[in-house]
Amino acid sequence: MLVFDSGVGGLSVAREIQQRLPQVSLVYASDNAFFPYGTKGESELIARVDLVIRTLLNRYAVDILVIACNTASTLALPHLRSQLSLPIVGVVPAIKPAAIQSKTGVIGLLATPATVARPYTHxxxxxxxxNCNVISLGSSELVQLAEQKLRGETLDTTAINAIVTELLSARHADRMDTLVLACTHFPLLREELAKALPAHINMVDSGEAIARRVDFLLTDTLQQTAPCAATHIAVFTKATKEAELLAPALAGFGIYQQDYLNI
Structure with missing residues (x-):
């Protein structure tokens, strides 16, 4: 299986998949050479994702592709599905389950500025x-903080507190009971966000739903495959010091090998 993201946010999705399908080997790919995606133009991004995915598929034999990035899913999925024959799973902000779970009808949407502004999200x-009041807030800073956390750097919790304060200052925020983490980086900060948020606010993301979808799509393949120990590898598009510093965090996901495409 190939799990792809612009950075390390997709590891939150990979973790859910590993918990559901511990027997499946995983290639985790980060396009760190082009990170972050939210600042790039649409045509530029589609071309880049196409290049990186094709390079990865030529190097690694996989049965399914997971685009664990909201921006890439929104923009590049139609193109990828028209070009590739293997199953492809994308990320959708967990707005539907949040609306179902909410008892007050007030839900928060925490995403990147690009995702908040995108017509697809609307x-x-x-x-x-x-029928809900949706309070949206875009933050690029949380993406950077999640990357820093996985590199083992000390986090600036005042920055997280300031972002939560801004979210809670919106009209009707006092009735918010559900918060959508609509960027795959954000579940990596779940613990820090929980400390800043009121205890009654429940956070939801798409990771578990993606894992269920992958499980469904791989059912036949897994039934026909002899059981063996899963092996995982992380692949980066650029060799950097920051990528090397991720080694301890990657080990927490059972990933002990790193490779570099340099594209």
Whole structure:
């Protein structure tokens, strides 16, 4: 299986998949040479994702591709599905389950600024949360903080507190009971966010739903494959000091080998 993201956020999705399918070997790929995706143009991003995915598929034999990045999923999935024959699973902000779970009808949406502004996100809100009050906040800083956390750096918790304070200062925020973590980086900061948020606010993300979907799509393949020990590898598009510093955190996901594409 190939799990792809611009940075390390997709590890939150990889963790859910590993918990559900511990027997499946995983290639985790980070396009760190082009990170972050949220600042790139749409056509530029689609071309980049196409290049990196094709390079990865030529190097590694996988049965399924998971695009564990909201930006890449929104923009590049249609193109990838038209070009590739293997199953592809993308990330969708967990607005539907949040709307179902909320008892007050007030839900928060924490995402990157690009995801908050994207028409696709607005369509999800109209379709699944039309009867809810959705409080949206875009933050690029949380993405950087998640990357720093996995590199073992000391986090600036005042920055997290400031972001949560801004979210809670919105109109009707006193009735918010559910918060959508709509960037795969953000579940990596779940513990820090929980300390800053009121205890009654429940955080939801897409990781578990993606793992269920992967399990369903791999059912036949797993039934036909002899059981063996899973082996995992992390692949980066650029060799950097920051990538090397991720080794201890990657070990926590059972990933002990790193490779570099240099593209």
């Amino acid at each position: 369509e999800l809100i109209r379709e699944y949360a039309a």
